[in-house]
Amino acid sequence: PAEAVPQAPEDPLFGLMRAYKADQSPDKVDLGIGAYRDDNAKPWVLPVVKKADEILRNDPEANHEYLPIAGLASLTSKAAELLLGTGAPAIAEKRVASVQTISGTGAVHLGALFLARFYKVNGASRTVYLSNPTWANHHQIFTNVGVPIEQYPYFDKKTKGLDFEGMKASLTNAPDRSIILLHACAHNPTGVDPTPEQWREIAELMKTKKHFPFFDTAYQGFASGNLDRDAGAIRYFVEQGFELVIAQSFAKNFGLYGERAGCFHFVAPPSPDAAEVATRVASQLAILQRSEISNPPIYGARIASIVLNDKDLFAEWQENLRTMSGRIITMRQALRSKLEELGTPGQWNHITDQIGMFSFTGLTEAQVQKIRADFHIYMTKNGRISMAGLNTRNVEYVAKAIDRVVRD
Numbered sequence: 001p002a003e004a005v006p007q008a009p010e011d012p013l014f015g016l017m018r019a020y021k022a023d024q025s026p027d028k029v030d031l032g033i034g035a036y037r038d039d040n041a042k043p044w045v046l047p048v049v050k051k052a053d054e055i056l057r058n059d060p061e062a063n064h065e066y067l068p069i070a071g072l073a074s075l076t077s078k079a080a081e082l083l084l085g086t087g088a089p090a091i092a093e094k095r096v097a098s099v100q101t102i103s104g105t106g107a108v109h110l111g112a113l114f115l116a117r118f119y120k121v122n123g124a125s126r127t128v129y130l131s132n133p134t135w136a137n138h139h140q141i142f143t144n145v146g147v148p149i150e151q152y153p154y155f156d157k158k159t160k161g162l163d164f165e166g167m168k169a170s171l172t173n174a175p176d177r178s179i180i181l182l183h184a185c186a187h188n189p190t191g192v193d194p195t196p197e198q199w200r201e202i203a204e205l206m207k208t209k210k211h212f213p214f215f216d217t218a219y220q221g222f223a224s225g226n227l228d229r230d231a232g233a234i235r236y237f238v239e240q241g242f243e244l245v246i247a248q249s250f251a252k253n254f255g256l257y258g259e260r261a262g263c264f265h266f267v268a269p270p271s272p273d274a275a276e277v278a279t280r281v282a283s284q285l286a287i288l289q290r291s292e293i294s295n296p297p298i299y300g301a302r303i304a305s306i307v308l309n310d311k312d313l314f315a316e317w318q319e320n321l322r323t324m325s326g327r328i329i330t331m332r333q334a335l336r337s338k339l340e341e342l343g344t345p346g347q348w349n350h351i352t353d354q355i356g357m358f359s360f361t362g363l364t365e366a367q368v369q370k371i372r373a374d375f376h377i378y379m380t381k382n383g384r385i386s387m388a389g390l391n392t393r394n395v396e397y398v399a400k401a402i403d404r405v406v407r408d
């Protein structure tokens with residue numbers, strides 16, 4: 001009976017958002033939630049998205065019918081090209097199975113569910129290795145579908161960079177054919193990515209161990225401002241002939257957070273029957289999708305599809321991506337130089353070395369509590385800050401507050 005249902009804890013991130021909203025201080029700063037804000041601390045509807053919306057509203061053929069189970073084909077095909085590159089052999093050889101999902105979360109879930117069903121040995125699911133730390137939802141998603149979880153070292157607290165040796169040792173010691181979850185770029189929550197050379201080593205190691213790469217990409221184009229560069233790791237692994245899957249979100253790079261636009265892709269390794277493998281996988285993904293959501297949401301998919309299928313709008317989107325990533329990079333530089341000007345104890349180069357939406361500041365949980373209590377600055381308790389919450393008016397205030405809590 002429902003009486004036996006225990007109270008679950010509030011999601012920490014959404015709890016933080018609630019506390020920020022309730023705070024009456026005029027100085028308050030939200031460095032919690034991972035959503036882009038402009039220099040006025042306001043959500044930003046991408047100008048290209050406004051144009052696509054206008055096109056959609058004036059389309060006499062547009063209606064509110066269901067999409068097919070696999071979603072909007074004009075989106076999923078372009079989404080695969082965006083990841084793998086136009087003219088990618090995997091696409092030409094029809095080795096890719098793509099399904100539109102409920103944003104990146106839905107894509108990770110569909111991938112996890114698919115692997116729970118079909119990636120077994122002697123009836124048991126393979127273990128998934130998650131980076132320590134990772135996006136907290138990864139733990140919940142894989143647990144929900146019964147895939148066992150292990151962690152591999154990722155963040156080096158001393159250097160505030162990658163613990164590459166720890167990561168490699170862990171992947172080497174993992175049983176062969178384990179699932180390895182990799183953030184394609186702009187690792188959440190640390191902002192620390194492997195270098196291209198390190199990616200090559202990871203691929204080599206994973207090939208030897210026959211590991212299965214599960215890429216999560218939520219920041220393509222948003223991280224560096226360059227769509228191709230941010231897909232570099234995925235493209236390299238595909239070129240290396242891995243069988244792999246990719247969860248793709250359009251939340252950040254299109255600013256379509258609440259519209260839940262995303263895709264899941266399976267890529268079969270090159271072989272004479274690879275296209276048939278991809279077709280069979282697509283048929284199973286459709287069965288799973290049908291029982292969970294029947295078919296994915298249409299509005300965000302149409303917006304992204306309009307932009308991805310039009311040369312001029314695509315160019316404008318890249319410009320919008322450069323605006324967002326450029327502002328964030330400028331804020332990284334501003335925060336670092338203010339801290340260095342203040343002579344704040346410690347090294348601050350990691351603020352500009354890290355990439356994407358987040359920075360792992362290195363503040364302790366006690367310092368995070370203090371900065372919230374004394375300065376009304378909100379961040380997750382692991383010291384992660386959303387760079388998009390900084391702007392030209394509050395960056396000095398935030399730097400001074402960090403300086404104070406670090407010295408205390």
Ligand code: PMP
Nearest residue numbers: 103104105135188216218249251
């Ligand atoms: N993966 C990672 C690593 C993320 O940071 C996010 C966004 N916070 C997602 C997936 C998915 O987000 P969404 O479901 O909003 O696309």
